[in-house]
Amino acid sequence: MTFFEQQHQARQETRKLVLLFALAVIAIVVAVNLAMALLWIFKFGSHHGALRQYPKGFFEVNTLVTLLLIGGGTLIQTFNLRDGGDAVALMAGGRIVSPASGDLQERRLLNVVEEMALASGIACPKVYLLEHEDAINAFAAGYNQNEAVVAVTRGTLNRLTRDELQGVVGHEFSHILNGDMRLNIHLIGVLFGIQMIAGFGQQLMNVGRYWGGRDDKGPPWQLVLFLAGLVLFVVGYIGIFFGRLIKSAVSRQREFLADASAVQFTRNPEGIGGALRKIGGLTDGKKIGSQINHPNAEQLSHLFLGSVRPNLLDGWFATHPPLAERLKRIYGRSMSPLEAPELAVPYAASVERLPDLPFAVAGLAGAAVASAAVSPAGGLPTPSLEFGNSSGKAALTSQLNGAVHDPFAARAVVYALLLGEGAEREAQLALLKNETPQQAALTTFLAESIVQLPLSARLPLVDLATPALRQLAQPERDKMLALVDQLIAADSRITLAEFVLQTILARRLAPRSGRLVPVKFNKLSELDSDIAVLLSLVAHVAVPASHADAVGARLAAFLRGARVCPELNLAAQHYCDGAGLGFPRVRLALDHANQLAPLAKPQLVKALLAVADDGAALQITSADILRAICAGIEAPIPPAVAATYHAYPWQFDS
Template sequence: MTFFEQQHQARQETKKLVFLFALAVLAIVIAVNLAMALLWNFKFGGHHELMRSYPKGFFAINTLITLALIGGGTLIQTFNLRDGGDAVAQMAGGRLVSPATGDLQERRLLNVVEEMALASGIACPKVYLLEQEDSINAFAAGYNQNEAVVAVTRGTLNRLTRDELQGVVGHEFSHILNGDMRLNVHLIGVLFGIQMIAGFGQQLMNFGRFSSSSRDDKGPPWQLIMLFAGLALFVVGYIGIFFGRVIKSAVSRQREFLADASAVQFTRNPEGIGGALRKIGGLTDGKKIGSQINHPNAEQLSHLFLGSARPNLLDGWFATHPPLTERLKRIYGRSMSPLEAPELSTPYAETTERLADLPFAAAGFASAVASTSMPAPVTVSGAAATPSLEFGNSSGMKSPLSPQLDGAVRDPAGACAVVYALLLGEGAERDTQLAILKKETPQQAALTTFLAEAVAQLPLSARLPLVDLAAPALRQLAQADRDRLLAIVEQLIAADSRITLAEFVLQTVLTRRLAPRAGRLVPIRFNRLSDLSADVALLLSLVAHVAVPAGRTDVTAARLTAFLRGAAACPELKLASHDYCDGATLSFPRVRQALDNVNQLAPLAKPQLVKALLAAADGGEALQISSADILRAICAGIEAPIPPAVAATYQAYPWQFDN
């Protein structure tokens, strides 16, 4: 099943969630009304016609209060989770792991996460550590892949080998790439709302316990009524927990099987995720801890975790995770016994392992630096009022990441300086850009100048991966600082009144990952590619211009051929030669608007577009880095993972993970 099919299925699962939520609310409303009716008769009993003894609107008021509690709880919790993955990780008691950490266990974890992010072409997620949890467990959370976080327990670091840790991280990256995270975060808010009744019952019991015990002539004292009402609502509220388990099992169980399979596919090593699950099964330290999470919010978050966060009192339909035995059998094809999981004496011994040696690197999954010769620059003129788009690169040589750059990408201020250094031009343009930096951010101007030489030594194919590595540090910036960064980036690009391919790609990726609306749900406005024919034609034309460098005698015809090659992959659009956009119409504002529109396509409509763009870029020869970069930027713009052919274009860094 493809990424886009998974996204579509995730949206279908949301409909199932809505149905089950409505069913749970209906059951709770009926139970509350029944409990309140019994309590009313307990207080004012003795009437022969009980149905006439209730006040006017009795059941309506009970229903409205119940709905208000459930709806209010859902809205409040959803609002509390507005920061997405960070809010969820903090809710679980997580501590943010600094990108500059000196702890070797944490460094190993960051290296593995960085490998997976570079390989899949997404922003490197923030990493959180559940310091107080000695079990083996992990989760990924967030509203989309641009603001995801990965969290692991201390036991995961202490007890798993590097291969097993890779398997766990690969499992969580499947949830990131398959669109599971948004559904899981929404589920937290929904379940909190359902369980609000139990909380309200607890408050009533407390109120009744400390209120006056005077009685009246009509029945038992109000104190006793409050206590019984609170107890009834507390019990009724646990209907919410029952339905919560049903909802979680209905939504998440099959997706755990998929994530296990994806972890094997990503790492090409079933012993990775398989070994981690076997150790969960065999983990014993005086008491059974396995994957158990002790934090008070564990029940609310149980559907996010790699393994069951709480013991399954109700198995089968009501378990939040499939049985370990079944998961292992699907991974290995046979039954597997548990493994002991002692704390490793040197859990970080493998941190010097290089990415090029990893199993998935050989499969072309790793995305990294390559030494590549590129065509000469090509200028495509734009309208007079807007900067033109310029395409092309020069050859670059492979160079190790210097200690200065390695440290800078892990610090928020340093990461900003790296971004600025990537945009520095030559000659008068550079002087203008440095003047802008000295005016806008004097301290970072000096650091940018210091890092510029190291950045200049990098091959152009290393630049986007460098930005991916800097993503966790950049995401530590407050939104005001992110906005300031994006504004300075725009000024630096405008310094020479034109936009190069590198500048366009960098700004597109940064905007999608750091802008105020990054990470928020994008509503579906278009169901078919045919709804966006003009935008598709523009993007195909853009890719054709990048794929065919200037200097050829037949450059115009070759670009048109590339455009038509891509158009043939979307026959329903019926694009022809007259739909091709020449250089004069390829302005940055138009391309940006096209990306915004295409991002609102239904998930199942996007793979055909990515296929068409890849066809336009692929002329039968090896995909150029310039083409890979523009495809990578477009995929970032429409929130889709890069296709395998693009990932394969970037060869593994031989130096990236030497820490």
């Protein structure tokens, strides 16, 4: 099942979520009205000898208050989670792991996450650590792949080998790439809302316990309020019941898929398999297994790799499949649990090359580009990031490797990628010196290392720098993006490389980059002019001006892509020449395409790839523009594009 099919399935699961939510609300409203009616009888029926008539609007008020509590709770929690993955990680008690961390275990985790991000062609996610959790568990969260976070427990770092940690991270990357995260955040808000009644009941119990009001009619109000709170607290557990039902309905099969994806990503069933076996060993031994002790654990339980609480309700109501069943699907046979002691050496000293990470399930092809080399001191391994193939490889210098992990220096990496030549360079450096002289000096220094890299390494460098850049406060991000615009405008024109970099940075760092983008267009035919612009743009990039018949070849490339989308009825007259491909028009086309329904996007990506594919090897310039468009519409890059970054035979600058 492809990435887009998974997103479509997630939308269908959302409809199921809406139905179950409606049933839960109806059940709670009925239960609250019944409880309030019985309390009314308890308070007034015995005193009058007969049931006093219910006040006018009695049941309507009960219903309205109940709906306000549920709806208000859902809206408040959804608003609290507007920042996506970061908000969820903080809600779980996580702390961000600095990209420049020197802790051996944290460095290992960051290296593994970077490898997965480079292999998949997406921005490297932020990494959070649940410091006080000794169990083995992890989750991924966010509204889209551009602002995803990956969080793991301290027990995961202490108890898993590198291969097992890689399997766990691969499992979480499946959730990132398969569209699970958005649904999971919606689920958090919904569950909070339907459990608000229990919280309101608890408050009423507290009022009843300490309130001193009295009257001479029937039982004292103190007792009535306490009983009302107790009843509502019990009724509120209808929300927990439905919460379990909803989570089991939408999450269990996706855990099977994520397990299978982790095996395909790493080509090593012992990775995720070993981690799950160790969870089983901890469950049988110390009874901690994958248990999370944070107060919000139950509310977030559907996000995690393993069950956060013992399954009191098995079968339909369990949030995760049984470990034995998950292991049997991974290995093809029953497997026994493993002991999970804390590792004496947190980082295994190995110089063997890591296995390839094909990302087959996500529709991505590409190899891992990192290998671990142990430092002379025998401690912290330093990743050697390689790009290209046997005809040319380049490793990141220690300066660049350090720069991409530091927020201040990561900005200089971005600026260095934009430096031109001659008068343009002098104008750009003058702008940087106005910012800070140190930034200009660092940019110039890093540019010397960047120029030694093949072109296929430049955008992956931005992927590595993204977590550090996201550590900047939003005003600092805005300031950086504004300076990027000024650097690009220094020569009064925008090149392909500048457009690509600007597009990717805006999608990842702009104020609303992590927010939910609603679907406004269900079919490609609703965006025919916008798609014509994007196809024309790729045609202009794929066919250089030096081509003997550039105009004819570009038109032929455009029509090649148009044939992939026959429902658009695009013809030669819809082709846009250079004058029709201004930056504002292309930006508008990208914004509209990002609002397409998930199942409409794969056809668009396929058409764009057809424009660039003339039967020869995909050029890096074509790969770059396709990568930028995919980032703009929040879609994974296709296999041919990923392969270009890992295996293109570039000649190295001398």
